[in-house]
Amino acid sequence: MxxxxxxxxxxxxxxxxxxxxxxxxxxxxxxxxxxxxxxxxxxxxxxxxxxxxxxxxxxxxxxxxxxxxxxxxxxxxxxxxxxxAFVKAHGHDHEQPLIGIARDEPLTAWLDHAVNSFTGFLNARKDELRERLGRTPQAVTYRMARLCDIHYGITASMVHHCNWNKFHLEDIAQANEAAGTTMIVAVGGQDRFYAKELLDAPGDALARLEKALAIQAGCERTRFVPGPDQCFSNSRAVLMPQKTWAREHGTLFHIHSSEEPRTTKWFTESIEPGLTPVEYFQEIGILDGGTVLAHQVNCGPRDIELIARSGAAVVHNPLANTILGSGMPPLIDMLKAGVPVAISTDGSGSADNQNILAAARLASQYQKALHQDATLLPSQQLLEMITVAPNRILRLNQGxxxxxxxxxxxxxxxxxxxxxxxxxxxxxxxxxxxxxxxxxxxxxxxxxxxxxxxxLLPWRDGTRPETILAQVQALSEWFAAYRAEAPEVTGTGAHG
Structure with missing residues (x-):
C-alpha cells in the first residue's frame, strides 16, 4: 500500500x-x-x-x-x-433555510414560528419533498450547513439535534462524512413542555443513543453524545439516565441552559421552584467536567461558582443571544472564575450566518462597552476562543x-x-x-x-456545492408558501 x-x-x-x-x-x-x-x-x-x-x-x-x-x-x-481552522462548539445543522424568518421575536416565539414550523413542514411534506429533491429534505439542510461552515473556515463542530431532527441521525452523519469535516452530534430530546408529537417516553432517549452508536460504527469523522434540549423540556427521569450513559461511554453531555430570561424565570419559579437551571443540574448530578452548557446567559454568581467547581464548560453564542434579545452572559466573571468558555455561532436561523469571526468580535465589543474597559477580550484571546478553547472542550486533536x-x-x-x-x-x-x-x-x-x-470544492461523494445551494433555495421558497397557509405553531416554553 x-x-x-x-x-x-x-x-x-x-x-x-x-x-x-x-x-x-x-x-x-x-x-x-x-x-x-x-x-x-x-x-x-x-x-x-x-x-x-x-x-x-x-x-x-x-x-x-x-x-x-x-x-x-x-x-x-x-x-x-x-x-x-475554526472549531464550532455549538450549532444546529438544519437552520440555514430559516435565515431572515421570524426576526424581531424572542426565543420561544422564534422557535415556534421558524424552527418548529419549518421542521413540521419537512415532516408533513416529506414524501413530496424527497421526490422533488432526490433525497430527504433534512439531508439537504444538513449538507447546506456543512457548506456554510466550510465557507467560514469551520472544519469541526458540535451540533445539537432535537425536535424532528432527532429522527434523522443517519442523514446528519452522511452529510458530515461526505463533506469531510469533523462532527460531534448531540442527540436531543424532550419529555415535557413541548409539542406533543415530539415528546419522548422514558426509554426513548437511551434507545436513540444506542441507535446512534450503530451509525457511528460506520463513520470516520462523526461521533454521537447525549444532547437533551433544555432543562425546562427535560425532567430528571430522562436527564439522569442520559448523563449516566455519557459517563459509561466516556462522552460529553451537551444541553442548552439559561438561554432566555422568561423561560429561565419560569423554570425557577414554577418548574423547579427555587432552583436555577445550573442548581438543578447540580442537584440531580449531571454537572461535571464532561458537561457542556450552551448559552448560560441568565447566570448569577452562584451559578458561576457551581460551573467552575464542577469543571463544566460554557459555549457563548453572542450573535443569537443578541438577535433574539436573550441577553449576554457574565462572560468576564466566568473567565475570572476559571470556567472554560468557547465562542460559537449557534444555528444560522438565529444568527443568520456562521461567521465565527463576527461572533468573536461581537463578544468582545459587548463586554468592552458593558464594563467600559477596552482591555477586555483582546484579539489573541478571542482567536483562541474559536480554536484552542473549543478544541479542548470538545476533546479533539486540532485547534x-x-x-x-x-x-x-x-x-x-x-x-x-x-x-x-x-x-x-x-x-x-x-x-x-x-x-x-x-x-x-x-x-x-x-x-x-x-x-x-x-x-467550495466538490465533496468526497461527488456532491457539487451548487447543487446543494439550488436545493436549499427551492426548499426555502416551498416553505414560504407553506408557512403562509399553515396554522400557527405554539407550545414551546413559557409562552406556549
Missing part, C-alpha cells in the same frame, strides 16, 4: 496558536501534513524547501492559490495568513498547528482592501477587527482541500 501524499502550505504570515507560546507570530511560515496529520509546522527558509523536495520528491504536493508570489523556490509563498495535530487549517486573503495594510505586528488584530469573514480563501480538513481560491 502506498503512503498518503503529503501536502505543504507556505504563507506570508502564520499563527500556529501552539503551546507553549500561543501568541507567536511567524513571518513566512509553513505546515506539512501527511494522511490528515501535521508532520511539521514552523518558520520557513530556503533550506526547508530544499530538504522537503529532496526528502519527498514527487510525492510532495504544494497548496497553490491565486495569491501565490512567483518564485523558483520548491514551496512558493502564498500572500495569505495561515492559521488553524493549533503543531506536529501530531489533525491537519485542519485555513488561509485568509490579505489582498482584500479591508485587510490592507497587514503586517506581522497587526495580523492577529486585523483578523478580529478588520476582517468580515469572507476572506477565508482556502480550507483544509484532514489534509484534504475543501475550499480553494474562494470556491
Amino acid at each position: 502506498t503512503e498518503p501524499n503529503l501536502l505543504v502550505c507556505r504563507c506570508r504570515f502564520m499563527l500556529p496558536l501552539a503551546a507553549p507560546d500561543r501568541s507567536r507570530r511567524i513571518q513566512d511560515g509553513y505546515v506539512l501534513a501527511q494522511g490528515g496529520e501535521i508532520l511539521e509546522a514552523g518558520p520557513y527558509d530556503p533550506a526547508v524547501g530544499r530538504r522537503l523536495a529532496e526528502t519527498w520528491g514527487r510525492r510532495l504536493r504544494v497548496l497553490h492559490t491565486r495569491r501565490e508570489i512567483p518564485s523558483d523556490d520548491p514551496v512558493p509563498m502564498q500572500d495569505m495568513v495561515l492559521l488553524p 493549533e498547528l503543531a506536529p501530531g495535530r489533525q491537519a485542519d487549517w485555513i488561509l485568509l486573503d490579505l489582498a482584500r482592501p479591508n485587510l490592507v495594510p497587514t503586517r506581522l505586528d497587526n495580523v492577529t488584530e486585523n483578523l478580529l477587527w478588520a476582517a468580515d469573514g469572507s476572506e477565508v480563501d482556502a480550507v483544509v480538513a484532514h489534509g484534504a482541500v475543501l475550499k480553494l481560491d474562494g470556491q
